Amino acid sequence: MATKSSNVATKPTKPAKKKEVKKETKLGMAVKKDDNFGEWYSEVVVNSEMIEYYDISGCYILRPQAISIWETLQAFFDPEIKKMGIKNAYFPLFVTENVLQKEKDHIEGFAPEVAWVTKSGKSELEVPIAIRPTSETVMYPYFAKWIRGHRDLPLKLNQWCNVVRWEFSNPTPFIRSREFLWQEGHTAFATKEEADQEVLEILELYRRVYEEYLAIPVIKGKKSELEKFAGGLYTTSVEAFIPHTGRGIQGATSHCLGQNFAKMFQINFEDDKGGKGMVWQNSWAYSTRTIGVMVMVHGDDKGLVLPPKVASVQVVVIPVPYKDADTTAIKAVCESTANELNAAGMRADLDTRENYSPGWKYSHWEMKGVPLRIEIGPRDLEKSQARIVRRDNGAKIDVPMAELVEKVQEILTSIQENLFNTAKEKRDACIEVVHTWDEFMAALNNKKLILAPWCDEEEVEKDVKARTKADQGAAKTLCSPFDQPELPSGTVCFASGKPAKKWTYWGRSY
Numbered sequence: 001m002a003t004k005s006s007n008v009a010t011k012p013t014k015p016a017k018k019k020e021v022k023k024e025t026k027l028g029m030a031v032k033k034d035d036n037f038g039e040w041y042s043e044v045v046v047n048s049e050m051i052e053y054y055d056i057s058g059c060y061i062l063r064p065q066a067i068s069i070w071e072t073l074q075a076f077f078d079p080e081i082k083k084m085g086i087k088n089a090y091f092p093l094f095v096t097e098n099v100l101q102k103e104k105d106h107i108e109g110f111a112p113e114v115a116w117v118t119k120s121g122k123s124e125l126e127v128p129i130a131i132r133p134t135s136e137t138v139m140y141p142y143f144a145k146w147i148r149g150h151r152d153l154p155l156k157l158n159q160w161c162n163v164v165r166w167e168f169s170n171p172t173p174f175i176r177s178r179e180f181l182w183q184e185g186h187t188a189f190a191t192k193e194e195a196d197q198e199v200l201e202i203l204e205l206y207r208r209v210y211e212e213y214l215a216i217p218v219i220k221g222k223k224s225e226l227e228k229f230a231g232g233l234y235t236t237s238v239e240a241f242i243p244h245t246g247r248g249i250q251g252a253t254s255h256c257l258g259q260n261f262a263k264m265f266q267i268n269f270e271d272d273k274g275g276k277g278m279v280w281q282n283s284w285a286y287s288t289r290t291i292g293v294m295v296m297v298h299g300d301d302k303g304l305v306l307p308p309k310v311a312s313v314q315v316v317v318i319p320v321p322y323k324d325a326d327t328t329a330i331k332a333v334c335e336s337t338a339n340e341l342n343a344a345g346m347r348a349d350l351d352t353r354e355n356y357s358p359g360w361k362y363s364h365w366e367m368k369g370v371p372l373r374i375e376i377g378p379r380d381l382e383k384s385q386a387r388i389v390r391r392d393n394g395a396k397i398d399v400p401m402a403e404l405v406e407k408v409q410e411i412l413t414s415i416q417e418n419l420f421n422t423a424k425e426k427r428d429a430c431i432e433v434v435h436t437w438d439e440f441m442a443a444l445n446n447k448k449l450i451l452a453p454w455c456d457e458e459e460v461e462k463d464v465k466a467r468t469k470a471d472q473g474a475a476k477t478l479c480s481p482f483d484q485p486e487l488p489s490g491t492v493c494f495a496s497g498k499p500a501k502k503w504t505y506w507g508r509s510y
């Protein structure tokens, strides 16, 4: 990590024992994913040039490598929600204490995380102003103003913005940061049916973000009463899993808020018969956490591994000059190859830098996660071929120049599929079905994603939390999958012995 000047922030935790790495270039990964996952993760996000640490704990610089992925996800999601009739808006970053406190009940638990502005220059503000941790209280007073009659419904808004939650536990780039980027959708309907339907439509888009773009398998399901958004009626989510740490991670949430906020903010409307109605609301969000999950799931000991669909550079072309071979000709072929790939709609880059060796460049682009590299040397030139090397499995393939564009396209598709399939195999290998408390504890200690029959009682979940509390955190419910295996009658809850109502995923989580 760079330590050029004293005001450049370095990661605050203690550095891992560094293995020998080339000093002059700092190339390569010092920590292995299996040896120290936390250190490995920090090293990947920094070395791949996605993240730079900042001098405020829990705040990170998102470099172009990270933002380009965010933009790709945005380029998928934004048109999809527009097709659903959702419009983008932008509400202010600040909220008064008065308004924030309006939904006391649910804000109570979150209060310690709210950051406040108390001064301008040297003078105290008359009233402190909060920085939005989420925008319900910012938006809903205006929903109440804008919604008058049934013709004003549905009102469907989204905003792309930053939010601030002053977390105190274990800040981690992308996964848990004090400021992060997200989209937050807020919608209001005349009927519950419309709201219910949208909850699932949005959840399906979140599944596609993870599975189609980030190549990460997720489980769609419903949160328990304890884990749902307290201000809402019910919460659905997509849940991912990190096999290396044995932790679940909530990928995105889509809530039906019911009429709770409508009551608090008096969001009423006159229905088509002249009667009074109260709106049904939803809210939903995914954040830059998506990128962290991608790094954790696909990254390896060489660094980042990017799914082709989100890679800003999908292919890097590297000339491999040799002794007195015709370097000019090699470079010319590399350049025309990159041009052809770009013309065919792929994202190719060319690395002709002369102050780095081909070997150095291989490691460099591997660390940055580029899905494919093409090497062209004198022998390739002679045979009119190129060597393609896959980032996901290291396979080397010699391809005739005439077939290159078509072949590269094909391999990129295959990498995208392979990353998803591999991640799914690993995830599935961690799923363990348990029926008893002893089986549950054994699975938990084995870092499993646990599927258990549950009585669905809040007290029992609290009890499981209390009984599993340890340094690594307590076990909790992740979700009850929509896709429910059969529950034979007479099946009992693994924790309480009462009749089981459903299958639920449990585990430690982020």
Ligand code: 87F
Residues within 6 Å of the ligand: 107, 110, 111, 113, 114, 133, 134, 135, 136, 165, 184, 185, 229, 253, 255, 283, 284, 285
């Ligand atoms: C932290 C401080 C203050 C989460 C908080 O999930 C308030 C909150 O309301 C808070 N952390 N939440 C819940 C957010 C719920 C909801 N908001 C809109 C979403 C989706 C987008």
